[in-house]
Amino acid sequence: VTSTKDRLVLAAASLLDEGGPEAVTLREVGRLAGVSHNAPYKHFADKESLLAAVAARELRSLAGRVDRACRSAASERAAIEAAAVAYARWALAHPVRFKLAFVRWGLDDPGLGEAATLARSAFFRPFLEAARAGVIALHPARAATIVWASVHGAVDLHLSGHLAKDGSTATPGDVAADIVALLTA
Amino acid sequence: VTSTKDRLVLAAASLLDEGGPEAVTLREVGRLAGVSHNAPYKHFADKESLLAAVAARELRSLAGRVDRACRSAASERAAIEAAAVAYARWALAHPVRFKLAFVRWGLDDPGLGEAATLARSAFFRPFLEAARAGVIALHPARAATIVWASVHGAVDLHLSGHLAKDGSTATPGDVAADIVALLTA
DNA sequence: ACCTGAACACCGTTCAAGT
DNA sequence: ACCTGAACACCGTTCAAGT
Numbered sequence: 001v002t003s004t005k006d007r008l009v010l011a012a013a014s015l016l017d018e019g020g021p022e023a024v025t026l027r028e029v030g031r032l033a034g035v036s037h038n039a040p041y042k043h044f045a046d047k048e049s050l051l052a053a054v055a056a057r058e059l060r061s062l063a064g065r066v067d068r069a070c071r072s073a074a075s076e077r078a079a080i081e082a083a084a085v086a087y088a089r090w091a092l093a094h095p096v097r098f099k100l101a102f103v104r105w106g107l108d109d110p111g112l113g114e115a116a117t118l119a120r121s122a123f124f125r126p127f128l129e130a131a132r133a134g135v136i137a138l139h140p141a142r143a144a145t146i147v148w149a150s151v152h153g154a155v156d157l158h159l160s161g162h163l164a165k166d167g168s169t170a171t172p173g174d175v176a177a178d179i180v181a182l183l184t185a
Numbered sequence: 186v187t188s189t190k191d192r193l194v195l196a197a198a199s200l201l202d203e204g205g206p207e208a209v210t211l212r213e214v215g216r217l218a219g220v221s222h223n224a225p226y227k228h229f230a231d232k233e234s235l236l237a238a239v240a241a242r243e244l245r246s247l248a249g250r251v252d253r254a255c256r257s258a259a260s261e262r263a264a265i266e267a268a269a270v271a272y273a274r275w276a277l278a279h280p281v282r283f284k285l286a287f288v289r290w291g292l293d294d295p296g297l298g299e300a301a302t303l304a305r306s307a308f309f310r311p312f313l314e315a316a317r318a319g320v321i322a323l324h325p326a327r328a329a330t331i332v333w334a335s336v337h338g339a340v341d342l343h344l345s346g347h348l349a350k351d352g353s354t355a356t357p358g359d360v361a362a363d364i365v366a367l368l369t370a
Numbered sequence: 371a372c373c374t375g376a377a378c379a380c381c382g383t384t385c386a387a388g389t
Numbered sequence: 390a391c392c393t394g395a396a397c398a399c400c401g402t403t404c405a406a407g408t
Contacts, residue, residue, distance in 0.1 A: 004391085020291075025381060036393050038383075043391095047382065095289065102345040104280065106205075116347050120354075138363070145348070145355040146335060146363055153338025154330070160287040162301050163330070169305075170330040178323070178331055182367050189372085210400060221374050223402075228372095232401065 005043040007033040009053050016054065016096050024051070052109040055101045059115035062090050062101070063122040070126045076135045077184050079126035084151045084176040087123065091155040092172065098155065123148055136183055143183055150179045190228040192218040194238050201239065201281050209236070237294040240286045244300035247275050247286070248307040255311045261320045262369050264311035269336045269361040272308065276340040277357065283340065308333055321368055328368055335364045 002010070011032035015024045026047055027037040044050040069086035073079035091098040105112065124144045131140035138146075154163075154175040163169045170178065187195070196217035200209045211232055212222040229235040254271035258264035276283040290297065309329045316325035323331075339348075339360035348354045355363065 026383090027381070035391095037381095038394090039392060041383075099289065102341060102347065104284065104345055117349075120347065120349065141353050142355050142359065142363055145339070146360055146367075149338035149342060149357075149360050150331060150335045150364075151338070152342055153334035153336070156287060156341055157334060157337060160289055162287065162305065164302075164305065168326050170327050172334075174327065175331055175334050178327055179335075182331075211402090212400070220372095222400095223375090224373060226402075 004033065004035060004039065008035075008040055008043060008050060009057060012050055012054050013057065013097070016100065017094070020096055021100070026050075048105070048107060049109065051100065051103075052105060052107065052112045054097075055103070055105075056109065056112045056115035058094075058097045058101045059112075059119045062087070063115070063118040065090055066119070066122040067125075070122075073126075076126065076130040076133045077180070080130055080136075080147065080184070081176070081180050083123055083126050084147055084180060085173075087148075088151050088155055088172045088176055091152075092158070095159045098159070102152075102156075120148075130184075138183065147176075147179055147183065151176050189218065189220060189224065193220075193225055193228060193235060194242060197235055197239050198242065198282070201285065202279070205281055206285070211235075233290070233292060234294065236285065236288075237290060237292060237297045239282075240288070240290075241294065241297045241300035243279075243282045243286045244297075244304045247272070248300070248303040250275055251304070251307040252310075255307075258311075261311065261315040261318045262365070265315055265321075265332065265369070266361070266365050268308055268311050269332055269365060270358075272333075273336050273340055273357045273361055276337075277343070280344045283344070287337075287341075305333075315369075323368065332361075332364055332368065336361050 008029055011029045012024050014032065015028055026040050029050070030037040030039050033039070040047075040050055044053065066083050066086045069082040070079040073082045124141065127136065127140040127144035127147075130136045131143075136143050151172065154170075154172040157163050158172050163171070193214055196214045197209050199217065200213055211225050214235070215222040215224050218224070225232075225235055229238065251268050251271045254267040255264040258267045309326065312321065312325040312329035312332075315321045316328075321328050336357065339355070339357040342348050343357050348356070
């Protein structure tokens with residue numbers, strides 16, 4: 001019951017996971033979806049638009065994970081920590097998708113914009129609730145951006161191999177714990 | 186007096202700045218360096234190795250900038266803030282080079298590893314000195330990783346368009362200021 | 371030791387045509 | 390409305406050969 005368009009997106013995502021970005025060719029995407037090598041052009045403007053659809057799907061998935069993690073937390077502070085941990089776990093588990101989702105797009109796909117807003121909102125929600133409960137002193141948007149940037153940056157540095165391997169630097173998990181502790185102190 | 190190898194790296198960097206990653210083709214690199222389209226293969230194993238050399242050059246440049254910014258600071262705290270600001274300014278001024286420097290490389294170029302260590306050391310130095318002076322309470326490597334990750338992440342989110350445009354989220358500069366204030370409080 | 375030119379396989383994109 | 394097959398321009402890489 002999946003449309004050709006959906007199958008194309010799924011095929012691209014699958015190729016991305018298995019062989020990295022350079023493995024995603026329109027010819028292979030078509031073959032995996034059971035259509036010709038240029039059927040994608042009937043559903044997407046070009047290759048970049050197809051990849052943007054993959055990125056959007058990924059961001060919506062991330063938003064869902066963060067949302068569920070927050071909801072099952074016992075306190076406002078635990079919800080913040082759960083959001084940070086869920087974000088880091090997702091990124092470390094799917095490094096290629098993570099990198100794709102934060103590429104500088106040369107287009108402005110409305111679906112991609114909506115998905116990005118969804119992910120941002122999911123991450124910000126526990127901060128708004130913590131601020132209402134008086135758990136954090138800082139402006140919630142400022143606090144949320146700091147934690148988001150910290151976790152995102154730690155993961156990116158880790159994935160690109162820039163954090164020292166000898167243990168002299170902190171891991172993404174350390175950074176998440178430290179920053180939440182600092183903000184709720 | 187520049188060698189062909191140097192000219193190839195410079196040509197690649199120039200093309201990268203002007204037209205983005207997809208503008209860097211070995212044919213155009215060769216043409217710009219005044220050699221044939223496959224002369225690069227006499228100096229680099231493949232295209233990825235050439236790009237790794239560009240990334241290494243960029244990381245050394247970043248290390249120099251951070252170093253100079255720290256040295257001209259009036260206090261230990263000012264040195265930390267200067268390092269963070271220098272990092273963010275460099276990244277925002279050269280977004281394409283920034284993205285290239287933090288790509289997940291499928292090779293282990295020794296020159297790239299050394300350059301990465303150089304950049305990391307430059308960023309960590311003011312934290313070691315601040316810890317010695319008693320300005321920060323946290324372990325210096327932990328504090329440095331937090332600030333580094335925060336600034337790096339804020340810039341990456343900003344460049345990929347994930348920070349809201351309506352001003353509801355903080356800018357990379359805000360994040361740098363907030364995180365340094367939190368750590369030295 | 372360093373470079374060139376031809377050649378090969380592959381890819382994104384376009385186009386005319388099919389149902 | 391959706392898809393196909395041929396074709397085009399382009400790119401990374403290899404190879405035989407040149408100085």
